[in-house]
Amino acid sequence: DSGVTQTPKHLITATGQRVTLRCSPRSGDLSVYWYQQSLDQGLQFLIQYYNGEERAKGNILERFSAQQFPDLHSELNLSSLELGDSALYFCASSVPGAGETQYFGPGTRLLVL
Amino acid sequence: AQSVTQPDIHITVSEGASLELRCNYSYGATPYLFWYVQSPGQGLQLLLKYFSGDTLVQGIKGFEAEFKRSQSSFNLRKPSVHWSDAAEYFCAVGPPGSFQKLVFGTGTRLLVSP
Numbered sequence: 368d369s370g371v372t373q374t375p376k377h378l379i380t381a382t383g384q385r386v387t388l389r390c391s392p393r394s395g396d397l398s399v400y401w402y403q404q405s406l407d408q409g410l411q412f413l414i415q416y417y418n419g420e421e422r423a424k425g426n427i428l429e430r431f432s433a434q435q436f437p438d439l440h441s442e443l444n445l446s447s448l449e450l451g452d453s454a455l456y457f458c459a460s461s462v463p464g465a466g467e468t469q470y471f472g473p474g475t476r477l478l479v480l
Numbered sequence: 481a482q483s484v485t486q487p488d489i490h491i492t493v494s495e496g497a498s499l500e501l502r503c504n505y506s507y508g509a510t511p512y513l514f515w516y517v518q519s520p521g522q523g524l525q526l527l528l529k530y531f532s533g534d535t536l537v538q539g540i541k542g543f544e545a546e547f548k549r550s551q552s553s554f555n556l557r558k559p560s561v562h563w564s565d566a567a568e569y570f571c572a573v574g575p576p577g578s579f580q581k582l583v584f585g586t587g588t589r590l591l592v593s594p
Binding site: 369 | 521
């Protein structure tokens with residue numbers, strides 16, 4: 368158990384819908400990262416937040432957005448869902464510093480039908 | 481562009497045999513290097529990481545990796561594989577310093593035969 372929690376574990380929805388994935392980082396970790404794991408794209412970095420502020424963006428679609436709240440939990444919002452958005456979405460957290468280790472949550476498996 | 485290549489999609493090893501998983505990277509400077517393991521239905525667990533110094537890095541579960549700058553490689557090794565090592569292994573690179581925006585390889589699935 369990494370100490371990072373993600374809810375829900377599974378999510379099934381229809382095309383065009385909007386969903387919210389939630390991540391609670393390890394106690395004391397200020398950074399939250401979101402990754403998408405799909406069969407065709409592999410593991411890809413989406414976005415990073417540090418202490419409530421966006422820090423880095425990766426291959427995140429405009430239909431996707433994220434935020435980090437004052438209690439440091441983070442939410443990833445996916446809208447206008449398409450079949451290709453079906454994937455495993457991971458959250459990771461860390462304490463920033465040279466050589467920081469990212470601790471990954473168990474992921475949310477999203478299936479868009 | 482930054483990239484990580486894991487040339488072996490699947491590897492089958494007999495229990496008790498040695499293991500080497502290959503990883504090559506392309507990066508502007510010497511990056512920070514990581515190996516993660518993902519068991520079925522689980523998140524990723526860090527096995528080991530390299531930042532600087534000794535090029536042979538020891539990790540958890542008896543794994544080690546060697547950084548070879550001249551070959552841009554960071555291969556993962558284990559002298560004797562256990563059935564519980566069956567999983568998917570990912571090599572990743574990140575920029576030196578903080579805020580590790582990781583770039584992952586495509587993964588190598590390890591199968592362990594009795």
